[in-house]
Amino acid sequence: MQSFVLLIWLAVCAAQDARQRRISNGLTFGAAALALIYLWATGTTWLGADAQQGLWAGVIALALTLPGYFMGRMGAADVKLMTAMGLATNGVFILCAFIGAGVASLLWLLIAPRVWLHMRQGLREHLRYMEPVASKKLPFAPFVLAGVLASIHWIH
Numbered sequence: 001m002q003s004f005v006l007l008i009w010l011a012v013c014a015a016q017d018a019r020q021r022r023i024s025n026g027l028t029f030g031a032a033a034l035a036l037i038y039l040w041a042t043g044t045t046w047l048g049a050d051a052q053q054g055l056w057a058g059v060i061a062l063a064l065t066l067p068g069y070f071m072g073r074m075g076a077a078d079v080k081l082m083t084a085m086g087l088a089t090n091g092v093f094i095l096c097a098f099i100g101a102g103v104a105s106l107l108w109l110l111i112a113p114r115v116w117l118h119m120r121q122g123l124r125e126h127l128r129y130m131e132p133v134a135s136k137k138l139p140f141a142p143f144v145l146a147g148v149l150a151s152i153h154w155i156h
Contacts, residue, residue: 002046003152006088010145013081017141021075021129028080035087049090057086057094064098078140085144096154100147105138 009031013023035054038046045054061082068074086094112132116124124131129139 002048006046006085007145007148007152010085010141010148014139014141014145017077017139018127018130021139023077023081023141025080028077028084032080032084032087035084039087045090046088047090047093053090054087057089057091058083059086060091061086061094061098064094073137074140075137081141081144092154093148096151097144097148100149100151101140101143102147104143104146104150105140108132108138108143 009027013027016027017023035046038044039051039054043051045051045057049057062079065074065079065082069076069079082094082098085097108130109132112130116132130142132138
């Protein structure tokens, strides 16, 4: 059940990022606050790992995302999203999500130029920030969701 709630939260973040190229602070800071409260109250992460593993996962998420943020390749919301997810899960989950996001974004960059022109105009407008040539900085959350979905068998 906890994995399902986490996936719903991540899907909402991904949808908002794909549509608006931003994720609200309520979703990111709110999830991080809830994850910290849950860690403190139960001594485990949302997915059942030890609190120490959740804290390390948060540190790993920061270590993986802050360089991209400082180089202008990731937004602050991406850093907050991954950190909140780290606090709610564990290090293996974060690593799989990050690697999966990288693979998903690479696949998107390879496939999207061919697929984009064949998509309905309304869908293209709805997901305009996902256009492969629009920017060097695509929304990250949809790729994180794809990475988590692709690796969920190994991380939980």
